[in-house]
Amino acid sequence: MTSEIQLAGFGGQGILFAGKVLAYCGMLDGREVSWLPSYGPEMRGGTCNCSVTLSDEPIGSPTVYNPDILIVMNEPSFVKYINEVKPGGCAFVNTTLVDSVSDRKDIDIYNIPATAMAEENGLTGGANIVMIGMLIKKTGIISMDGIESTIRKMVPPKKAQLIENNMKAIRMGYDFE
Amino acid sequence: MAEERVLMKGNEALAEAAIRAGCRCYFGYPITPQTEIAAYMSKRMPKIEGGVFLQAESEIAAINMVYGAAASGVRAMTSSSSPGVSLKSEGISYIAGCDLPCVIVNVQRGGPGLGGIQPSQSDYYMATKAGGHGDFHLLVFAPASVQDMADFAVWAFESADKYRMPAMILSDGLLGQMMEPVVFPEISSAQPEKPWAAVGHNNARPHNIINSLYLQPDELEASNIQRFERYEVVKREMASAQTYLTEDAEIIVTGYGATSRIIRSAVNAARKEGIKAGMLRPVTLWPFPEQAYKDTLSTAKVYLDVEMSMGQMVNDVKLAIECKRPVHFFGHTGGIIPTPAEVLAQIKALDEKIRKGDI
Missing domain, CATH: 3.40.50.920 (Rossmann fold)
Structure with missing residues (x-):
């Protein structure tokens, strides 16, 4: 199976990091993975996106054009990418910063006020991870066990307190209804 | 035991593999989309015995530092992106003319001129036909994955030493910026003897002179003919698809x-x-x-x-x-x-x- 994932939002929202978490988790599962960032004269507040592919076969093009799974964290990214999602795919929308709605009936759209949830729980900047929590619940492409070992590996020992914060953010997204 | 898979950018994997291959001198100058190579080298090289990282004042300075380091027999590397590699072409020609091994990395971006910073493959001619003035070739390796970026760094150093010629890794912004799992190759620490190197020897032998200047036409032609005989061997042994x-x-x-x-x-x-x-x-x-x-x-x-x-x-x-x-x-x-x-x-x-x- 191959899952093509696109993540998009403002620079500073942790788009590239969230993509890296997914790729790292896939790698620890023994799968083929690729992660490709948008790069350019970019800055905090500009738009930012990232392609991640998880597959059981060698990955050809690492650029995702029509994602199976879309994570969008701001309005411009929603407008730009929502119609690119493959029919039968799904989109995770950060409704704190996205006002538009899509009338697409051929994809599953999951709404979550991730930025507000993160801020209300003392996890400012953790909205990206909240969204991954929901992605785990709805798609199952990675497991809760997998994400925990990923976060433990990715967080450097000096910042060990971030492990619990990240897991809290994951659980918030996972339990959101 | 096999090493575990790690998730890295192509640029970083190349830099790490180069160090493992014995690269001890890195000279560079920042340019997108290859700057991660220099950044990685700046962190790692000072922690390695004999390791040198130096941010030169220009691409031209960097390639000439590689020229000097290679002449002393050290495994030396520089990296840049398209416009920066154009600047290096004079130094590359000198290195080829002196039959010195080194590795030059080109993480290509759009051109001509200052061009853009997104991935491109428009330096094929420069890499394969016109790396500088004069009759010479570069070994040119074309990686297609992050694993290749690591493996080819080792391959390039070993081949450059074997044939005494500069090697180029012709990558691009896509491969440099993307992350994939990579397993670092096992590397034998043995490097070939370099009896031609210009190093201190307490007058135990005649001096080695590293030079590309031949004022006698017949001597210059003889050196070119000898080099092209070596290229025929390279063609037989190295062509890969x-x-x-x-x-x-x-x-x-x-x-x-x-x-x-x-x-x-x-x-x-x-x-x-x-x-x-x-x-x-x-x-x-x-x-x-x-x-x-x-x-x-x-x-x-x-x-x-x-x-x-x-x-x-x-x-x-x-x-x-x-x-x-x-x-x-x-x-x-x-x-x-x-x-x-x-x-x-x-x-x-x-x-x-x-x-x-x-x-």
């Missing part, structure tokens, strides 16, 4: 580096529609793997060359197959990456021509 589903392929889609990944996706899609397409990826660009192309002639009816350039490799493909089949071209430039869907459309159009008897 990768094939995918070519055994029965009527349409051979060819391309190097990152583009070969897109071709692979398109070939898979074409096969699902019953089209006999295959991929031929040159792994070394100089020497060009001519025999691998000739080997596909038994089934091939047409060739399609796909590049992120205006078609710089087309003539080498035509020469390799001695113009026995038509060679079509499809590409994008300026940082636009061809999509698998676009390549598939090209394949389908060629298949239709074959079915109609037009090819």
Whole structure:
């Protein structure tokens, strides 16, 4: 199976990091993975996106054009990418910063006020991870066990307190209804 | 025990592998999209015994520092992106003229001029035909994955030492910036003896002189002839290609580096529609793997060359197959990456021509 994932939002929202978490988790599962960032004269507040592919076969093009799974964290990214999602795919929308709605009936759209949830729980900047929590619940492409070992590996020992914060953010997204 | 897979950017994997291959001198100057190589070297080199990282005042200074380090027998490297590599061409010619081994990395971006910063393959001519003035060649390796970025760093250093010539890793912004799992190759610590190196010896032997200046024409010609005899050996021993589903392929889609990944996706899609397409990826660009192309002639009816350039490799493909089949071209430039869907459309159009008897 191959899952093509696109993540998009403002620079500073942790788009590239969230993509890296997914790729790292896939790698620890023994799968083929690729992660490709948008790069350019970019800055905090500009738009930012990232392609991640998880597959059981060698990955050809690492650029995702029509994602199976879309994570969008701001309005411009929603407008730009929502119609690119493959029919039968799904989109995770950060409704704190996205006002538009899509009338697409051929994809599953999951709404979550991730930025507000993160801020209300003392996890400012953790909205990206909240969204991954929901992605785990709805798609199952990675497991809760997998994400925990990923976060433990990715967080450097000096910042060990971030492990619990990240897991809290994951659980918030996972339990959101 | 095999090392574990780690998730790294292509640029970082190349830098780490170069250090493991014994690179002890790195000289560079920042330019997108290769700056991660210099950044990684700046962190790691000072922690390694004998390791030198130096940010030069320019690309020209950096290549001349490589020239000096290589002359002393040290494994030395520089990296840049397209406009920066243009600046290095004088130094590269001197290094080739002195028969010195070193590794030069070009993480290509769009050109000409200052161009853009997105991925491109428009330095094929520069790498394979015109790395500088004079009669010389570079070994040119074309990685297509993050694993290749690591493996080819080692391969480039070993080959450069073996044949006493500069080696280039011709990458691009896509491979440099993307992350994939990589397993670092096991490396034997043994490096070849370099009796020609200009190092201290307490007058135990005559001085070694590293020089590319020959004022006597017959001496200069003799050095060029000797070098080209060595190139013939390199052509026999180094030419390398990768094939995918070519055994029965009527349409051979060819391309190097990152583009070969897109071709692979398109070939898979074409096969699902019953089209006999295959991929031929040159792994070394100089020497060009001519025999691998000739080997596909038994089934091939047409060739399609796909590049992120205006078609710089087309003539080498035509020469390799001695113009026995038509060679079509499809590409994008300026940082636009061809999509698998676009390549598939090209394949389908060629298949239709074959079915109609037009090819």
